[in-house]
Amino acid sequence: QAQLLESGGGSVQAGGSLRLSCAASQFTNYNMAWFRQAPGREREGIAAISSVGLTYYTDSVKGRFTVSKEEVNNTLYLQMNSLKPEDTAMYYCAAVDYLVLSQWSRASAYKFWGQGTQVTVSS
Numbered sequence: 001q002a003q004l005l006e007s008g009g010g011s012v013q014a015g016g017s018l019r020l021s022c023a024a025s026q027f028t029n030y031n032m033a034w035f036r037q038a039p040g041r042e043r044e045g046i047a048a049i050s051s052v053g054l055t056y057y058t059d060s061v062k063g064r065f066t067v068s069k070e071e072v073n074n075t076l077y078l079q080m081n082s083l084k085p086e087d088t089a090m091y092y093c094a095a096v097d098y099l100v101l102s103q104w105s106r107a108s109a110y111k112f113w114g115q116g117t118q119v120t121v122s123s
Helices: none
Strands: 005-007 010-013 018-023 031-037 044-049 055-057 065-070 075-080 089-096 117-122
Touching: 005 089, 018 031, 018 089, 018 117, 031 065, 031 075, 044 065, 055 065
Parallel strands: 010 117
Antiparallel strands: 005 018, 018 075, 031 044, 031 089, 044 055, 065 075, 089 117
């Protein structure tokens, strides 16, 4: 059964960095994304990388976060720099084979989800 497995979350002070990983060994040529969900809030699409390598970011993380994918082992990454307390959330990776790219930030566009990894940023 195809699975996505996130890792790399943790607690960090504001201004710090974390790198999240998502093992996606059975998701070759998929469109992939990172979402996050804070308590009481909707799941938010924050970054995506298409099957051909196009990247997308929500405004709140542009210039701070970088999404990438290592093709050799099909691992998705999210490098997060200059972290802020408002970045605190559960972070999820998601995958889908066919994606209308204008819909990259919609959770409903993705078929497969990981279990999430918690990121906590203290001030």
